[in-house]
Amino acid sequence: MFNLLLIEDDRTLFQEIEERLSQWSYEVHGIDDFSRVMEVFTAVDPHLVLIDIQLPKFDGFHWCRMIREHSNVPIIFLSSRDHPTDMVMSMNLGADDFVQKPFHFDVLIAKIQAILRRVYNYNTDNNELKTWFGATIDYERNRVTNEAGTIDLTKNERLILKVLIEKKSKVVSREEIIHRLWEDERFVSDNTLTVNVNRLRKKLSDIGLGDAIQTKVGQGYVAREES
Missing domain, CATH: 1.10.10.10 (Winged helix-like DNA-binding domain superfamily/Winged helix DNA-binding domain)
Structure with missing residues (x-):
């Protein structure tokens, strides 16, 4: 089973994503205290991270930088912001993909599966x-x-x-x-x-x-x- 860390402050959306991903046998972990994201990241040791841009305390770009200082774990940004600079910033910080909200769950799951297959079942x-x-x-x-x-x-x-x-x-x-x-x-x-x-x-x-x-x-x- 793959562990996924979902850094999302919208509890309704978090629960919906968690439920959908659980149907695909992914174990989804969340954040309760957004000042302790790195502590949770270290404890969970996820195979993939999903990050919203707009978060309490610090934005998703900040946490992407912090994660990249310690790990090359795959990162997917989830955001309702649609400005091209957000996507460019995400890629420059080392993210693997960017999914704009609202999204179709089949697309999100396809992206997650493709990245996990590429990273953990490589040639x-x-x-x-x-x-x-x-x-x-x-x-x-x-x-x-x-x-x-x-x-x-x-x-x-x-x-x-x-x-x-x-x-x-x-x-x-x-x-x-x-x-x-x-x-x-x-x-x-x-x-x-x-x-x-x-x-x-x-x-x-x-x-x-x-x-x-x-x-x-x-x-x-x-x-x-x-x-």
Whole structure:
């Protein structure tokens, strides 16, 4: 059974989501004291976190930052706010997805299932160490290491990098990457992929690999082949 932490102050909505997810055998935990979110997070040790943006004490962005300082657990934002900057902010902070309220429960459950399947039932070659441009990529620990240092990747960043490296020197379309990431591109905005790729590039640049992924305008992305 997967443990889910739902950080939501609307008790009616919380109970509805809890009831629906319980039907899928998910164990849902909530927050009673919104000044102790991290204490509950540590105690529950969830497989996935659902966060509202507008919360008592501190907003969901604050708690996303706090969680990301300690864990790469998948995070989905739930919000009635529909401004594009909210989605961009969520992705920049390391969230895996953004669901706007009101939402259809079938869509929410599909997203949760896809993320859990991707993160916890990943391909068997997940444990392999790969080398690329003198860097070692540890897919199991979500890390890239070279002489310049080590960077930690989110699950999305790891999979984007893996997809590109699998087809080194070949153009991988945005549609193919989205399909590999979320399994159903109908549930994903094109901007979400852009945010994830830009974040991956920034991290790679920190260890001298900023030019290793190239954009092919109107086509997709390419992981350069070592010369």
